[in-house]
Amino acid sequence: MAIDNSQHLVFDHALIRRYDQPGPRYTSYPTAPHFGEDFDEKALQAALNDSNASGRPLSLYFHIPFCEHLCFYCACTKVVTRHHEWGTPYVAHLDQEMALTREHIDGRRPVDQLHFGGGTPTFLRRGDIAFLLDSIGKHFHLLPDDQGEYGIEIDPRALEPGTLRLLRDFGFNRISIGVQDLDAAVQKAVHREQSFALTASIIDEARQLGFRSVSLDLIYGLPLQTPESFAQTLEAVLTLRPDRLSVFNYAHLPDRFPPQKRILDTDIPSPDMKLRILAESIATLQQAGYLYIGMDHFALPDDELAIAQREGSLYRNFQGYSTHAGTDLLAFGMSAIAMVGTTYSQTIKDLDTWGATLDSGHLPVERGLRLSAEDLLRRHIITRLICDFSLDFNALNRQFSLEFHQHFAAILPALKAMSNDGLLQINAHALTVTPQGRLLIRHICMAFDAYLAQKTVHYSRVI
Known part of the structure; x- marks a missing residue:
């Protein structure tokens, strides 16, 4: 409807x-907490084999877990390291994982959607990214001429010169950039210092290269934030005119996510202040012409998400809102979650165990679920x-x-x-x-x- x-x-x-x-x-x-360990490699293989009869298009997700710096608010599955050479064996293991998966998937099925998430996908050196892109093209049928929705999460602080052009030439057409907040004190408090000028320069380069969509992420409720300071962040961000904006609530759960223990409870805005920040942000975004898509997401009226919502064809999966429903989602990399047919499956979350399982010739399934x-x-x-x-x-x-x-x-x-x-x-x-x-x-x-x-x-x- x-x-x-x-x-x-x-x-x-x-x-x-x-x-x-x-x-x-x-x-x-x-939801993922209800996945069970009784769903194993054989269960995934059976789901992959069964899915071929449908002929559904494919959606591919690659989880790149590495980050140079630890952002204190982060709840993602990540590996914090400055050893960029760790990317080389990781992408080799991704190639193994794709090969094992392809034993059960019809390679003629088109890839409608492709997403690199993390962690920090651009942590990978350009040579490792090139190897991974070649591997994807070898194993799967990618769509030409921007027919697919191919996106990647970008950290402007970890982006080698020439990487955006490499990605664009391959067929990526969407980028997502984490901004979170532009206030210097807030950035220092969460250990993510990233200048507005750097972010703006990456967006400018992406648009010059022909990326057709730019999405920015903001977080409200971070330490030392005030309604006034966040309004300044939003005002600056809107000058970049992103196609999509996500305004997430910071969930302070230090017992569940240990890095958050470095954030002082006394620095976190009160619940009333958080609500004021959100209310004023929504008013500003609507005044600027953005539509509320749902679940923290806003988009310009001519964005594909807004169009799909008006037409009743909008969809949501593990990567968020999408215009591509009716696909089987294959997931690669440690902790990645797949959705094939009427099943969910998640790969092993430990980096070494994930790699060792692939080296032994097995798909690294840790848990999953068959939907009733x-x-x-x-x-x-x-x-x-x-x-x-x-x-x-x-x-x-x-x-x-x-x-x-x-x-x-x-x-x-x-x-x-x-x-x-x-x-x-x-x-x-x-x-x-x-x-x-x-x-x-x-x-x-x-x-x-x-x-x-x-x-x-x-x-x-x-x-």
Whole structure:
């Protein structure tokens, strides 16, 4: 169902304070904490083999874990080192992983989407990147002429001259840059010092080379931030006119992510101050012409994400919002998560064990999950809510051969309560998230999550 993006996001302080509780980010459903070790290499091989019958296009994700510097806020799976030579055996192992995967995947299936994430993908030296790109082209059928969505995360502080041109010549057409905050005191407090001039120069080079999309990441709630300082950061960032902007909430979970212990609790903005930063940022972005896509993401009206959302074809996977649904996601590198058919699988998180497993001729599967029919139903609902802010019951009933109000009778009271509070509207035919409910979409999705009560997981707050 296409959505009407003419409605602006409405920031309702009272509603947000009431519903701002911990919850999943729903890059998948079921979420990763519910994956099990009973899903092994043979299970992945079977899923890969079965997927060929569908002829679905492929999406490829490569996790490059290395970082030169430790950012104190970071919750990513990473290896902090200045030894750039470690990239050489890593990309050799990626080639092995692709070769083992290709034994089970039809190589004629087109690659609609390609993403390098991390860590810091541009930590790799240019020669290692060239080797990896050649390996990808050897193993998979890549699309010509910018027909695919090929993106990479860039750290301007770790980018060799000529690397952007190498990536563009290969077919990459999107870059994502972590900015987080431009205030010098905040940058020092989180151990990520990156000048505006450096960021601007990389964006300028990318646009000159013909990259068609630039996305920037900001984080609100970092130590020493104030509404005034973050407003200055946002004002400077908007002069760069990025196609997409992500404004993430900093989740301070030092017991779960040890690097965060270096951030002083007393330096973190109060909850009320964080809400003020977010409210003012949303107002500024909407005034500048950006549309709220959902889940922290904003885009210009002519961006492909905004177009896909208007057309009802927006999708979300482990890399975030995407215009390419209906693909099998293959994932390479330590800790990477794949989505093949009706399965999820995650590779081994330890670098040495991951490499040793590949050297022994085995796919390095650590855990995974086979989705049940009920999982698939609830995943569909959560995905459409996150992407469309609406749910057509008649279409859902036809697709899954059910009657919504009967099947979900147990959660109707919760939906009714949210309707009474103004988060959503629900009737016999549809559920529609209101402009003031869109920021709380994670909370609405939680009503459909059958796993929340089964396992104790520490999630960040939804706002």
